[in-house]
Amino acid sequence: MYIEVAIPVPLRRLFDYLPPKDATAAAIKPGCRVVVPFGRRQLLGIVTARKQKTDVPAAQLRRILEVPDAEPLLPADILELGRWTATYYHHSTGECLHLALPPRLREHRSAMLQDQALALADDADIELLPARAKRQRELFNFLKASAPLKRAALRDAGFDAALIRKLLDAGIAIEVAAPANTQSAAGEIREPEPAVTLHHEQQLAVDATVAAFGRFQTLLLEGITGSGKTEVYLRCIDACLQRGHSALVLIPEIGLTPQTLARFEKRFPGRVVALHSGLAEGERLRNWQRAANGDAAILLGTRSAVFTPLPGLGLIIIDEEHDASFKAQDGCRYSARDVAVKRGSLNHCPVLLGTATPSLESLKNAMDGRYQWLQLRERAGLAKPPQLSLIDVRDAPLDANISKQLRKGLSDCITAGEQALIFLNRRGFAPALQCNTCGWLADCQHCDARMTVHWRQRRLHCHHCDSRAPLPRACPGCGNPNLMFRGPGTERLEIALKEWFPDTDIIRIDRDTTGRKAAMAESVATIREGRPAILVGTQMLAKGHHFPNVTLVGVIDIDGALFSADLRAAERCGQLLIQVSGRSGRGDKPGRVMIQSRNPEHPALHTLVTRGYPEFARQMLTERRNLHMPPYGFLAAIRADANRLEQAERFLHELRNALSQGTGVNAIGPLPAPMTRKAGRFRAVLLLSARSRRALHSALTPLVYQAEAAKGYSGLNWQVDVDPAELF
Numbered sequence: 001m002y003i004e005v006a007i008p009v010p011l012r013r014l015f016d017y018l019p020p021k022d023a024t025a026a027a028i029k030p031g032c033r034v035v036v037p038f039g040r041r042q043l044l045g046i047v048t049a050r051k052q053k054t055d056v057p058a059a060q061l062r063r064i065l066e067v068p069d070a071e072p073l074l075p076a077d078i079l080e081l082g083r084w085t086a087t088y089y090h091h092s093t094g095e096c097l098h099l100a101l102p103p104r105l106r107e108h109r110s111a112m113l114q115d116q117a118l119a120l121a122d123d124a125d126i127e128l129l130p131a132r133a134k135r136q137r138e139l140f141n142f143l144k145a146s147a148p149l150k151r152a153a154l155r156d157a158g159f160d161a162a163l164i165r166k167l168l169d170a171g172i173a174i175e176v177a178a179p180a181n182t183q184s185a186a187g188e189i190r191e192p193e194p195a196v197t198l199h200h201e202q203q204l205a206v207d208a209t210v211a212a213f214g215r216f217q218t219l220l221l222e223g224i225t226g227s228g229k230t231e232v233y234l235r236c237i238d239a240c241l242q243r244g245h246s247a248l249v250l251i252p253e254i255g256l257t258p259q260t261l262a263r264f265e266k267r268f269p270g271r272v273v274a275l276h277s278g279l280a281e282g283e284r285l286r287n288w289q290r291a292a293n294g295d296a297a298i299l300l301g302t303r304s305a306v307f308t309p310l311p312g313l314g315l316i317i318i319d320e321e322h323d324a325s326f327k328a329q330d331g332c333r334y335s336a337r338d339v340a341v342k343r344g345s346l347n348h349c350p351v352l353l354g355t356a357t358p359s360l361e362s363l364k365n366a367m368d369g370r371y372q373w374l375q376l377r378e379r380a381g382l383a384k385p386p387q388l389s390l391i392d393v394r395d396a397p398l399d400a401n402i403s404k405q406l407r408k409g410l411s412d413c414i415t416a417g418e419q420a421l422i423f424l425n426r427r428g429f430a431p432a433l434q435c436n437t438c439g440w441l442a443d444c445q446h447c448d449a450r451m452t453v454h455w456r457q458r459r460l461h462c463h464h465c466d467s468r469a470p471l472p473r474a475c476p477g478c479g480n481p482n483l484m485f486r487g488p489g490t491e492r493l494e495i496a497l498k499e500w501f502p503d504t505d506i507i508r509i510d511r512d513t514t515g516r517k518a519a520m521a522e523s524v525a526t527i528r529e530g531r532p533a534i535l536v537g538t539q540m541l542a543k544g545h546h547f548p549n550v551t552l553v554g555v556i557d558i559d560g561a562l563f564s565a566d567l568r569a570a571e572r573c574g575q576l577l578i579q580v581s582g583r584s585g586r587g588d589k590p591g592r593v594m595i596q597s598r599n600p601e602h603p604a605l606h607t608l609v610t611r612g613y614p615e616f617a618r619q620m621l622t623e624r625r626n627l628h629m630p631p632y633g634f635l636a637a638i639r640a641d642a643n644r645l646e647q648a649e650r651f652l653h654e655l656r657n658a659l660s661q662g663t664g665v666n667a668i669g670p671l672p673a674p675m676t677r678k679a680g681r682f683r684a685v686l687l688l689s690a691r692s693r694r695a696l697h698s699a700l701t702p703l704v705y706q707a708e709a710a711k712g713y714s715g716l717n718w719q720v721d722v723d724p725a726e727l728f
Contacts, residue, residue: 001025002054003064005036005045006094008106012086012704014093015045016054018063025050028064031072031079035065035108044108046097047072048079068108073292074100077346078309084342088697090704090720091332099332100307102288104281117148117176118164124172135163140172148176176293193266195235202228205374206235212350212372213243213314218341220321220366221354223376225582226383226546229354230260232376233317234267236352241268241297245314245349249300250336252323254278255514256544258521260319261300268298275301275308303328303336306343313347316340320543321353321362322575327725335723356582357575357613360621361631379586386553386584386591388609390600400496401488406554406594407500413552414504414532418589420552421535422493423542423580427510428463429455429492430485435475437482442472446680454512455491465679488556493536501534509537542580548587553580555595562602565674567629567727570604571620578613628689630723634696637724638686638703642716645672645682651713652686655703659688664695673728681717685728696722 002016003025017036019025028034032047042065054061074082074097082097089096098106120143129136139159143149149157154164167173198206205221209232212219223229237247251260254276264272273287273296290296292309299308303326318326318337326336337353344351353362353371366373379385391405399407402422413420430453433442442451444462451460451469458471474481485492494508507523514520520540527535530549535541561573577595585591597605607616625632638655640648652670659667668687676682690696700720707718 002051002061003028003034003047004049004051005034005064006048006082006092006097007036007038007043007045008092008094008098009038009043010092010095012090012092012708014048016051016056016061018061020064020067023064023067028067029072030076031074032067032069033073033105034067037062037065042108044068044106045094046074046079048083048093048097066108073105073309075309075311077313077343078307080346081307081339081343084346085332085334085339088342089332089334089722090697090700091334096332096334099304100309102275102281102284104285105288117150118143118154118167118173119148119176120144121171121174128170128172133166135159136166136172139163139167143173176295192269195238195267196231198231198235199228199378199380201376201378202232202235202380205232205376206239208372208374209236209315209350209352210239213240213245214348215350216345216348217350217372218344218365218370219350219352219372219374220358220362221352221374221376222358222366223354223356224379224385225356225579226379226385226586227356227376228380229319229356229376230263231380233319233352233354234264236315236317237268237298240315241271243314245312246291246294246297246299246310247315247317248305248308248310248313248340248343249298249317249319250306250326250340251300251302251544252320252325253540253544254302255509255520255540257300257302259524260544264298264300271296272298272300275299275305277302277304306336306339313343314349316344316349316351318351318353319355320579321355322357322359323543324572324725329725333719333721333724335725338723357578358617359575360571360617360624363617364621364631383586383588384590386581386593388581388593388595390605390609391594391596392598392600393596394598400493401556401596402493402496402554403596406596409552409554409592409594410497410501410534414501414534416551417532418551419527419530419533419535419547419549420554421537421541421547421550421580421583422497422554422556423537423539424488424490424493424556425538425576426487426489426557427491427512427538428452428461428489429495430487430489432486433460433471434484434486435477435480436484437480438475438478440475440477442469446677448675448677452489453485455495464675490536490538493556497534497536505531505533507533507535509535509541511538511540514540539576539580541583542576543582545583546586547583549589550583551585551589551591553584553591553593555580555593558595558605559597559599559602562599562604565728568725571617574604574608574613574616574620577608628691634690634693635724635727636688636696636700637721637727638688638707638718639673639683639721640670640685640716640718641678641681641683642713643681645676645684647713647716648682648684651707651710651716651718652684654710655707656686658703658706659699660702663690663699664692665690665699671728675728683728687727 004014030047036045078100086093086096126140240247261274273290291299294311321337341351365371410420432450433453447464449464460469490510497506561569581593640651642648649670656667666689670684670686673683
């Protein structure tokens with residue numbers, strides 16, 4: 001037998017190996033990790049199959065060096081999901097399967113943690129221990145009378161590490177995931193939070209989802225902001241757990257994890273684990289193991305959690321399914337939403353997509369009957385949808401980019417003892433620094449972009465390549481000390497608001513203020529105390545948060561997204577505007593939204609404000625149909641970056657010339673990216689469009705193999721992006 005191994009290298013193929021000299025192929029199971037020689041390196045791969053035939057000459061086959069895992073870490077459904085992901089996104093199978101492992105297990109390390117619990121093996125027998133080994137027998141009896149215990153608890157009971165090791169080596173004891181802690185700090189069992197009463201539409205949504213248990217069905221839950229989608233999720237999960245199954249919940253942002261986790265923990269104490277990149281490696285591994293071992297019934301995670309093993313998976317929920325964060329922008333460019341739908345198909349379980357602003361793809365699937373369409377048209381409790389209004393700021397005097405109308409609205413809100421939210425999707429103090437005498441601009445030396453001013457740090461920072469420089473005291477071109485700050489940022493708004501409202505809490509939430517682990521949770525807790533306050537933030541504040549005392553939302557500078565060359569820019573702008581508007585009026589007080597614009601007659605903006613997202617989405621779908629663009633067509637982008645733009649474009653020209661005629665696929669480009677130079681690299685893109693998904697993938701497959709075989713392009717990188725979220 002031969003062992004087929006997926007190796008995390010950018011080659012779209014699998015590799016055959018011989019088993020180690022001291023092991024048979026039958027002992028190496030698919031899903032186990034193996035250490036293999038690869039060129040001059042030793043890499044950690046994942047076994048995908050055992051084979052009786054190989055196309056590789058016997059003399060060229062090499063042996064597996066080591067098998068760290070006695071049992072598979074990845075079950076059959078995850079292996080199949082990884083292979084599908086690699087095929088659909090035209091990526092390396094090894095790199096896709098490594099997405100299913102936490103970082104520690106992607107390296108050559110033990111799969112066990114030192115603080116895991118100890119339990120007796122299923123076939124453990126005290127008679128297997130020597131009669132004179134009294135302490136080993138005492139430990140045996142102690143474990144027999146107890147639930148799995150952590151090493152620390154065993155040490156407290158008088159059993160040292162050497163004694164524990166003897167039982168492990170003898171196979172009498174095994175390491176298992178530590179049991180969930182369902183106790184409070186006082187040692188009392190935590191009682192689940194009682195469920196609230198559902199309104200009619202919520203109950204219909206729960207009933208429809210529960211009716212789909214045991215089979216694959218995708219359901220789109222379109223609920224206006226504040227309509228109680230989370231309560232629908234909780235009820236569906238409760239029904240899933242009562243049937244003995246587990247549930248996977250994906251959310252778009254790490255910033256939403258603490259509050260979402262807290263709400264899930266209240267309803268299901270001790271049964272929820274979280275997975276996201278903000279966790280320490282050890283904690284991430286522990287949570288992954290609890291999910292993979294079946295010790296946690298609910299997994300709450302961001303994008304990559306879609307690949308985590310979950311025994312008995314019975315329900316998948318994607319919250320804010322429209323969010324661009326579900327689409328990976330490096331490595332394998334997969335969509336966690338679409339991979340989750342495939343996983344639901346493999347596991348014969350329903351997939352519930354929840355959002356107030358459905359993506360056009362999901363909306364079309366619902367309109368065509370492929371997805372079951374569930375709608376929540378009313379807010380939960382007494383809350384009413386907020387009133388939206390446009391403020392024309394053309395030629396209007398602005399102070400820190402805030403109009404007189406919005407400033408008065410803020411003052412009235414604070415006087416009434418309420419909270420307001422100012423939304424600006426641009427962090428920092430100002431997006432540009434300019435000399436008004438000679439016209440010098442603080443450009444990034446590595447990108448075709450401006451450096452953003454960060455006032456408190458007295459620095460310039462490129463948000464594209466992360467390069468930094470001190471804030472100059474004078475223009476480096478002419479020596480003028482009076483430099484101009486162009487445009488607003490959240491930091492600049494915060495400073496201005498503190499001057500205008502010195503006795504009011506001004507709470508800024510963006511990447512600069514939430515870098516510390518607990519910072520986001522602390523800010524949310526302060527807001528929920530309900531004291532009069534003004535919140536200033538980026539899209540981190542735009543979705544998922546429930547702040548009952550926020551009655552006013554002010555939107556600054558929404559116009560830029562309306563005039564972007566990107567296909568999805570208007571759609572994302574509309575979704576973001578509706579999402580941030582939904583933070584207002586979620587309690588028993590009415591809410592309002594004031595949107596500043598220099599283009600108040602823009603058709604898309606006017607439709608959003610006057611007729612809402614459903615009509616806006618229908619107009620977008622009509623435009624896409626006329627252009628044969630997604631979801632009425634299919635796209636892929638082949639991107640290349642190199643030390644010279646000519647090199648990247650020449651590579652893409654070769655691929656375009658290799659595209660077979662009559663395939664039903666149109667090629668656009670190569671085109672230089674709008675930001676052609678980024679981090680010192682020059683970027684170009686070749687776009688492929690087709691009327692059918694099959695035609696697009698049939699054309700992509702030979703192009704990918706040609707790209708892998710291309711020579712004479714030293715230092716060039718290229719990627720395939722199927723169903724791109726951004727064209728460039």
